[in-house]
Amino acid sequence: MEELLELRQFLEQGKIHEALLLVDELEEMSLSDKINKIDSYGVILLIHLIKQKAEKHSTRSWDVSIENTVREINKINKRRKSGGFYLNQAELIDILEQGYQVALKRAALEAFEGRYEAQELAAMVDQQETLAEALKLIQQ
Numbered sequence: 001m002e003e004l005l006e007l008r009q010f011l012e013q014g015k016i017h018e019a020l021l022l023v024d025e026l027e028e029m030s031l032s033d034k035i036n037k038i039d040s041y042g043v044i045l046l047i048h049l050i051k052q053k054a055e056k057h058s059t060r061s062w063d064v065s066i067e068n069t070v071r072e073i074n075k076i077n078k079r080r081k082s083g084g085f086y087l088n089q090a091e092l093i094d095i096l097e098q099g100y101q102v103a104l105k106r107a108a109l110e111a112f113e114g115r116y117e118a119q120e121l122a123a124m125v126d127q128q129e130t131l132a133e134a135l136k137l138i139q140q
Helices: 002-012 016-055 060-077 089-114 118-124 127-139
Strands: none
Touching: 002 016, 016 060, 016 089, 016 118, 016 127, 060 127, 089 118, 089 127
């Protein structure tokens, strides 16, 4: 909110350059927030996909969570006014790849009632296949 007041002051004072710099900063903050949210939902999506692949079954709860996370990722990533998306396919892949190890550790706590360490669970699941499936779900 302070930034908007500052932006107003710059515009009222005719300080266009300063106003544009502040607009750039606000855009960066907004994009950073979107990336963080997509990352969080991406980790949740990957947790459930890892559990499905490792345990070779699914539950209604996992299925609903997958649907919800995909919906939220798409909602956050969609540009409302101009159309299109904030993050392209390569950027989404990068975020999913970065979150995979976190998801694997969290999935290890839940899959098979926590009997396996993350490395053991990793041996049961094809990382590239899981990442590809996550991306496919997001892009449907």
